[in-house]
Amino acid sequence: MSKQQQLDFHTRVIHACQTPAQWGGATLPPIVQATAHACPTAEHLSQTFAGQTNDHIYMRLTNPTSRVLEEKLADLEGGGGTVVTGSGMAAITDACMALLRAGDEFVCGNSLFMSTYILFANVFAKYNITARFVEATDMAALAAAINAKTRFIYLETLGNPKLDVPDLRQAAAIAHDHGLPLIVDNTLVTPFLCRPLELGADVVIHSTTKYLNGHGDACGGAIIDGGTFPWNDSSRFPDLRPYVDRKGPLAYLDKVWREHHINFGTTPAPLHSYLTLLGLDTLALRMERHCANAMEVARFLLERPEVAWVNYPGLADHPGHATAATQFGGRGFGGMLTFGLANKEQCAKCIDHLQLIYHLANIGDCKTLIIHPYTTQYLSFPEALRRKLSIGPDLLRLSVGIEAVQDICHDLGQSLDRLGA
Numbered sequence: 001m002s003k004q005q006q007l008d009f010h011t012r013v014i015h016a017c018q019t020p021a022q023w024g025g026a027t028l029p030p031i032v033q034a035t036a037h038a039c040p041t042a043e044h045l046s047q048t049f050a051g052q053t054n055d056h057i058y059m060r061l062t063n064p065t066s067r068v069l070e071e072k073l074a075d076l077e078g079g080g081g082t083v084v085t086g087s088g089m090a091a092i093t094d095a096c097m098a099l100l101r102a103g104d105e106f107v108c109g110n111s112l113f114m115s116t117y118i119l120f121a122n123v124f125a126k127y128n129i130t131a132r133f134v135e136a137t138d139m140a141a142l143a144a145a146i147n148a149k150t151r152f153i154y155l156e157t158l159g160n161p162k163l164d165v166p167d168l169r170q171a172a173a174i175a176h177d178h179g180l181p182l183i184v185d186n187t188l189v190t191p192f193l194c195r196p197l198e199l200g201a202d203v204v205i206h207s208t209t210k211y212l213n214g215h216g217d218a219c220g221g222a223i224i225d226g227g228t229f230p231w232n233d234s235s236r237f238p239d240l241r242p243y244v245d246r247k248g249p250l251a252y253l254d255k256v257w258r259e260h261h262i263n264f265g266t267t268p269a270p271l272h273s274y275l276t277l278l279g280l281d282t283l284a285l286r287m288e289r290h291c292a293n294a295m296e297v298a299r300f301l302l303e304r305p306e307v308a309w310v311n312y313p314g315l316a317d318h319p320g321h322a323t324a325a326t327q328f329g330g331r332g333f334g335g336m337l338t339f340g341l342a343n344k345e346q347c348a349k350c351i352d353h354l355q356l357i358y359h360l361a362n363i364g365d366c367k368t369l370i371i372h373p374y375t376t377q378y379l380s381f382p383e384a385l386r387r388k389l390s391i392g393p394d395l396l397r398l399s400v401g402i403e404a405v406q407d408i409c410h411d412l413g414q415s416l417d418r419l420g421a
């Protein structure tokens with residue numbers, strides 16, 4: 001273990017992968033905006049194309065600012081390497097497509113983020129790829145959905161917005177029993193609360209747009225390869241073999257980058273990588289506060305007569321409470337909660353009366369954010385599917401920010417007070 005890895009997460013999140021000596025003494029990496037990098041000799045550029053140097057060629061391929069973010073995210077998640085992308089959805093697309101061919105299947109939770117759900121259910125279907133959706137916490141269903149065509153299992157650490165908590169150790173064991181990798185979207189909890197690779201997952205996905213950036217000023221994604229899955233041993237991945245020969249344990253990440261990232265062009269803008277690095281410095285502090293505030297807001301809402309129910313993994317009666325308490329290392333239960341009012345109209349009124357809380361389609365910001373998923377993100381979903389995904393007309397999703405918690409509660413309280421008006 002390196003000296004850096006022994007440091008506490010609070011310190012590593014600030015100091016990992018900092019190389020001021022390489023940056024002219026600067027304490028932040030430069031934002032390298034150059035589209036392409038000049039090379040001194042013909043031979044050197046040829047060697048770089050052959051992957052024999054670590055130098056940069058062209059922005060769509062790699063970029064010095066984005067590389068710092070890649071190294072930092074690998075460190076924080078405990079992975080072997082990272083590819084960063086222009087959005088979380090780009091990361092999900094790259095990560096999955098690298099393992100899929102027409103006719104393949106994969107098994108995933110049915111509580112996935114809305115765009116992931118549409119990508120898996122509708123877009124992949126056009127290429128004859130089948131996503132088998134199961135209850136993410138039902139390990140028997142997960143195992144039963146695996147067949148000879150399955151290529152991986154895909155889960156979210158905390159489903160958005162259902163907030164269900166699959167047991168990642170069990171899911172990884174099931175996946176590995178069948179020679180399959182487990183891919184986990186860790187966006188909602190971040191490596192501060194949970195490091196899926198340590199629980200047996202093989203690949204971690206992030207929308208860095210959310211908590212990792214934390215300030216609502218950059219869009220990005222990441223694929224972190226644990227570097228431990230035995231691609232060569234599994235008969236399911238014959239097309240990974242050339243990559244194993246090239247890159248050994250990081251064969252998968254090499255395939256993601258070489259075959260998909262470069263050719264789909266899912267590259268992040270260097271400025272966004274820089275802003276994400278800046279945001280990461282305060283991740284640990286922010287997550288502590290998100291968790292503490294969300295717990296208090298959940299308790300506050302429980303006391304309100306207008307509120308029919310509150311869904312927060314920190315509450316003892318939440319079905320995923322015990323799993324979350326273990327998997328999140330006792331550090332908290334995240335900053336997301338959902339709650340129910342009498343109906344759609346009451347939800348709209350509640351949003352309209354808010355004075356501090358922002359009404360918008362994002363999560364994981366310093367600011368508290370609210371949305372009514374039924375009439376926004378899930379508007380185009382058939383009613384039966386919305387019901388199946390637990391997206392009711394009575395549900396409001398709250399991404400609890402890091403403001404003073406009494407001010408968040410006061411805003412919610414004054415809005416709820418006016419519901420009858």
Ligand SMILES: Cc1ncc(COP(=O)(O)O)c(C=O)c1O
Pocket residue numbers: 087088089090113115116156160185187188206207208209219220221363
């Ligand atoms: C869990 C999860 N994964 C992925 C995404 C997609 O991220 P992006 O908006 O950066 O593409 C989101 C967006 O909200 C999300 O909540």
